[in-house]
Amino acid sequence: xxxxxxxxxxxxxxxxxxxxxxxxxxxxxxxxxxxxxxxxxxxxxxxxxxxxxxxxxxxxxxxxxxxxxxxxxxxxxxxxxxxxxxxxxxxxxxxxxxxxxxxxxxxxxxxxxxxxxxxxxxxxxxxxxxxxxxxxxxxxxxxxxxxxxxxxxxxxxxxxxxxxxxxxxxxxxxxxxxxxxxxxxxxx
Amino acid sequence: xxxxxxxxxxxxxxxxxxxxxxxxxxxxxxxxxxxxxxxxxxxxxxxxxxxxxxxxxxxxxxxxxxxxxxxxxxxxxxxxxxxxxxxxxxxxxxxxxxxxxxxxxxxxxxxxxxxxxxxxxxxxxxxxxxxxxxxxxxxxxxxxxxxxxxxxxxxxxxxxxxxxxxxxxxxxxxxxxxxxxxxxxxxxxxxxxxxxxxxxxxxxxxxxxxxxxxxxxxxxxxxxxxxxxxxxxxxxxxxxxxxxxxxxxxxxxxxxxxxxxxxxxxxxxxxxxxxxxxxxxxxxxxxxxxxxxxxxxxxxxxxxxxxxxxxxxxxxxxxxxxxxxx
Numbered sequence: 001x002x003x004x005x006x007x008x009x010x011x012x013x014x015x016x017x018x019x020x021x022x023x024x025x026x027x028x029x030x031x032x033x034x035x036x037x038x039x040x041x042x043x044x045x046x047x048x049x050x051x052x053x054x055x056x057x058x059x060x061x062x063x064x065x066x067x068x069x070x071x072x073x074x075x076x077x078x079x080x081x082x083x084x085x086x087x088x089x090x091x092x093x094x095x096x097x098x099x100x101x102x103x104x105x106x107x108x109x110x111x112x113x114x115x116x117x118x119x120x121x122x123x124x125x126x127x128x129x130x131x132x133x134x135x136x137x138x139x140x141x142x143x144x145x146x147x148x149x150x151x152x153x154x155x156x157x158x159x160x161x162x163x164x165x166x167x168x169x170x171x172x173x174x175x176x177x178x179x180x181x182x183x184x185x186x187x188x
Numbered sequence: 189x190x191x192x193x194x195x196x197x198x199x200x201x202x203x204x205x206x207x208x209x210x211x212x213x214x215x216x217x218x219x220x221x222x223x224x225x226x227x228x229x230x231x232x233x234x235x236x237x238x239x240x241x242x243x244x245x246x247x248x249x250x251x252x253x254x255x256x257x258x259x260x261x262x263x264x265x266x267x268x269x270x271x272x273x274x275x276x277x278x279x280x281x282x283x284x285x286x287x288x289x290x291x292x293x294x295x296x297x298x299x300x301x302x303x304x305x306x307x308x309x310x311x312x313x314x315x316x317x318x319x320x321x322x323x324x325x326x327x328x329x330x331x332x333x334x335x336x337x338x339x340x341x342x343x344x345x346x347x348x349x350x351x352x353x354x355x356x357x358x359x360x361x362x363x364x365x366x367x368x369x370x371x372x373x374x375x376x377x378x379x380x381x382x383x384x385x386x387x388x389x390x391x392x393x394x395x396x397x398x399x400x401x402x403x404x405x406x407x408x409x410x411x412x413x414x415x416x417x418x419x420x421x422x423x424x425x426x427x428x429x430x431x432x433x434x435x436x437x438x439x440x441x442x443x444x445x446x447x448x449x450x451x452x453x454x455x456x457x458x459x460x461x462x463x464x465x466x467x468x469x470x471x472x473x474x475x476x477x478x479x480x481x482x483x484x485x486x487x488x489x490x491x492x493x494x495x496x497x498x499x500x501x502x503x504x505x506x507x508x509x510x511x512x513x514x
Contacts, residue, residue, distance in 0.1 A: 007286050018366075029289035032388070033426045033436040034406050035238055035380035037287070038363070055365045055385065057377070058286065 001064035006039040006056050014046070014067040017054065021046045021065035021119045029058065046117060046124055049102070065119060072116045074108050084123075087113055096123040104128050106161040107179050128179040133188040134158050135174050142170040152184075196504040196513055205506055208322055208494050209279065212299060215321050219314075221275040221301060226264030228281055232469025234259040235454035236408060240285035241466060242294075256467070257283040260298050260487050262409065263472040266440070269302055269483070270475035277301035279490065290502045291432060291492060294511040299490040304483035308400075308439045311484040312425055315435055316396050318488075319427070323497035326429055328394060334401040334415070339379075342387050347379050348403065348419055355379070362386050376405050392428035399426045409447070410438035427488075434493055437486035444476035 004015060009027040016022070026042040037058035044051045046067065056062075072084035072094060081095040082105075094116060098105070100123050104114070107128040115127040139155035152164040155175075163177055165184045174188040197205070213223065233241040233256030242257040258264070261280035268276055282298045303311055312330070320327035339347040343358065350358075356370040359378035363385045370378055391397040400421075404412045407422035415421045423439035441447055448468070455465045494506045504510030 007288070027289075029287060029292050030384045031238075031287070031292070032380045032384050033433045034236070034402075034408050035383075036377045037238060038381060038384060040364075040385075053364055055363045055381070057369075057373075 001066055003061040003063055005061045006058050009039065009041055014065040015062040016065045017043060017062060021067050021124070025051060046119065067117060067119050069115050069117050071113045073111050073113050075110065082108070084114065084116055094123050096126060100124050101126050106159055107132055108159050109134060130178065130180055131176055131185065132179055133174050133176055134161070136169060136171050139165065139169060139171055142168045192513060195508050196510040197506055197508055201498060201500070201506055202508060204498055205494055208497060211322055212279065212490070215318055216277045216301070221277045222273065224265065224268060224273070224276045224278050226261050226268070226278060226280065228258055229255040230258055230263060230469065231255060231467065232263065232472065233466040235451045235466045235468065237454055237457050237461065237463065242283045242285050259284050261300050262487070263469045265300060265302055266472060266480055267475040269304065270478050270480040275303050288511065293491065293503050293507060297490050299488045300485065302483060302485035304481035306484040308423060308425060308437065308484050311437050311486055312398055315427055315437060315486050315488065319396065319429065319434065319493065322493060326396060328396050330398060331395045332398040332400060335399055335403065336401065338387050338399065343382060358382070376403070379403065388428065388433065389431045392430050392432065397428040399428065409441050411441050429496055432492060432496065435486050435488035437484060439484050440480070442476060442480045442482060444473050447476055448473055
């Protein structure tokens with residue numbers, strides 16, 4: 001992989017740091033009135049998802065990370081691994097470990113496209129679409145007529161996620177959920 | 189994809205910017221400081237190891253020449269002083285390659301002024317008065333710190349005597365660098381990092397902070413003197429507002445041979461670091477040889493002051509077209 005110098009550090013650039021692939025979030029030049037310039041860089045570790053800060057001397061470089069994002073549909077799980085298939089027509093499949101799946105496990109639905117991040121051709125994270133439609137498998141019975149009032153109750157969705165929904169929602173209904181906040185948006 | 193042709197500053201901001209620049213001119217008019225304009229291009233450049241100059245090629249009456257884009261108008265303005273201009277100021281376009289960020293733009297405007305006969309204390313007073321005139325909320329008490337005192341207060345070390353090995357360790361840790369990243373770095377680099385990362389953010393909060401008595405190695409074009417502890421220090425100051433360095437002033441070096449020696453040291457350091465050497469400005473040295481009046485001068489990043497006065501998060505918010513969109 002190519003090396004990137006601090007002045008090429010832009011949001012989204014993937015680099016290696018301490019043996020882990022990272023994505024650059026922010027890069028700020030810090031320079032005293034006279035003297036050496038530094039770059040204060042915010043990076044997201046793609047293995048752990050954690051964001052941290054590091055300082056580099058301006059002009060220092062980091063090795064690029066062979067990271068790419070691909071769109072894949074969820075197929076099934078065999079209990080150990082979760083299997084996805086590329087949507088580019090190649091039918092190529094990737095098996096994803098639980099660790100890489102992380103929180104996305106509760107937003108899985110067959111035939112929905114997910115963004116799989118590959119590092120050296122191995123899946124390291126799975127990002128769900130921002131909005132997903134899921135069926136309510138369990139909730140208290142709906143309250144008739146209560147369509148505008150506030151108030152909410154928990155509902156378990158077909159993917160296993162539990163979200164707060166309005167009181168009028170019934171079992172069997174399909175809901176649109178924002179996966180970033182885990183919040184109910186509307187009936188689908 | 190549509191080409192983004194629009195200004196980086198909005199029109200209301202550009203009107204405010206014009207008003208503030210008019211205030212700068214009014215400030216100096218009542219003080220009888222002459223506005224001058226000097227060239228952006230020069231046959232000599234800044235040798236400062238930490239500045240990257242831009243250069244261009246031009247066909248001149250002496251054939252093809254490399255001309256440097258000025259990192260500040262200092263050299264030309266000092267030639268005016270040597271020629272008897274008296275006090276002068278300039279709003280000068282200046283260029284520093286690679287300096288991009290929320291407080292930096294490669295091409296920027298420097299407000300620089302020179303005061304023959306002024307001591308550093310006189311100039312500090314005038315500089316803080318200018319800042320308060322442009323930004324009423326910056327009319328705050330002025331607090332002066334010695335460089336050494338700041339390192340004592342924030343890091344409990346003496347920047348001049350702390351062992352280099354320990355300093356490297358401390359700077360890497362407090363500066364959030366990789367362990368060992370500073371193993372081969374100089375004392376100055378470690379101090380710069382600690383100053384930028386640990387000390388600067390706390391300066392200029394509820395006050396205007398003035399920092400003085402910098403290490404002699406950071407003198408640039410300022411004189412050196414012995415401080416009250418007998419340590420050789422640079423006769424310069426920096427002014428901070430809300431954690432941001434705004435201005436850098438010197439009791440000006442007028443000794444031509446000392447100035448030549450410093451330029452040569454810079455180029456020697458450039459060779460050691462594998463950086464390109466910069467042509468020494470012989471005309472400046474000839475002017476100093478002729479004689480420049482004793483006095484003080486200061487460079488203030490006027491874009492930054494406008495940014496703070498108008499409470500804008502990024503420097504580009506106060507520039508019609510920031511460099512990436514030029």
